[in-house]
Amino acid sequence: MANNLDIEHLPVEGVHILNDDNYRDYRHNAHVALQCENCGKKKGDDGVAELKRCAGCYKVAFCSRECQKTLWPTHKADCKTMQEGRFIAELVQNFYSNPLLLRMLRAAIVLRLGLQNSAAPVPQTSIPFIVVHLHIVPLSEADKEKLVHKQLDAAGKERIPGYLEVGINNETPDYIPIARTPAEERQLGLNYALYKQARRHADEHGREGNPIVFVAFGHGSSSMLSAIEITPDAFEIARGNYSSLSPLLQQLIPDVAGANPVGVRTLLAVANTFIQLDLNDELRLRRDMTQADKTFVRDTGRMVAFGEKPPAGRYSRSA
Numbered sequence: 001m002a003n004n005l006d007i008e009h010l011p012v013e014g015v016h017i018l019n020d021d022n023y024r025d026y027r028h029n030a031h032v033a034l035q036c037e038n039c040g041k042k043k044g045d046d047g048v049a050e051l052k053r054c055a056g057c058y059k060v061a062f063c064s065r066e067c068q069k070t071l072w073p074t075h076k077a078d079c080k081t082m083q084e085g086r087f088i089a090e091l092v093q094n095f096y097s098n099p100l101l102l103r104m105l106r107a108a109i110v111l112r113l114g115l116q117n118s119a120a121p122v123p124q125t126s127i128p129f130i131v132v133h134l135h136i137v138p139l140s141e142a143d144k145e146k147l148v149h150k151q152l153d154a155a156g157k158e159r160i161p162g163y164l165e166v167g168i169n170n171e172t173p174d175y176i177p178i179a180r181t182p183a184e185e186r187q188l189g190l191n192y193a194l195y196k197q198a199r200r201h202a203d204e205h206g207r208e209g210n211p212i213v214f215v216a217f218g219h220g221s222s223s224m225l226s227a228i229e230i231t232p233d234a235f236e237i238a239r240g241n242y243s244s245l246s247p248l249l250q251q252l253i254p255d256v257a258g259a260n261p262v263g264v265r266t267l268l269a270v271a272n273t274f275i276q277l278d279l280n281d282e283l284r285l286r287r288d289m290t291q292a293d294k295t296f297v298r299d300t301g302r303m304v305a306f307g308e309k310p311p312a313g314r315y316s317r318s319a
């Protein structure tokens, strides 16, 4: 397989990620001020000149060293989960910054939602909610073998280099209602603020017909929410017109699809193969595997190799 990847990193139009700005805007609009996670004091309250964010997760703030120390035994677990969230956020941003990968994901979403046969854009009456599973899988076959056939290192410390793999949840997507009143809007909370931002951006740029879809990327026990516009080229790809794709992706589709019609799994397999081919990590989608990734590879590997069932309810994943 050719190795000359067509990699561009661009700020991609129509992608909105739930980040600190959203939290700040939401807090501002909802009149909820940042406050100490332990005692609840706000900036300007007696003796509080400034609130300092936790250096581990950046998501919570404290008024003093004392409050931080007091809450640490409770905050520790949350902090770790939120740090994992930042790890994912970085991978997702790198994934989204590549227009080719984004196009494959958008096209897979069109197929997942069954929108490929829509004749004309219709006003959205609800917001589809798609769950995308992320895993770091081993780069080498030898590491994969080792994970499936041998014991995992108990402490999870052994470094196993891997690359990102994405898959869309098999279950029927959820649909979030579009708020009609400020009260309904408040009830839907920060997620809705993200939707509004995406909708406003699309409309202001003359893309009123592009549907907005929530995409939640899940890894282990963390997840990261984004709202993306589904663009006309994604509909075209979902209908089987690949002319907007790079020659490499056009070549990968028949390679991956074989004799079968192109579906969600094929499009994601093409994206995953594209990531796998990135030997110099120009996409920045390589990492050492976490314990959660190692467990996933072992469980799914054993399921395939020995017909073992994965632990109930842990994974529901299509690709």
Ligand SMILES: [Zn+2]
Binding pocket: 036, 037, 038, 039, 040, 041, 062, 063, 064, 067
């Ligand atoms: Zn405090």
Ligand SMILES: [Zn+2]
Binding pocket: 054, 055, 056, 057, 058, 059, 060, 075, 078, 079
């Ligand atoms: Zn923290």
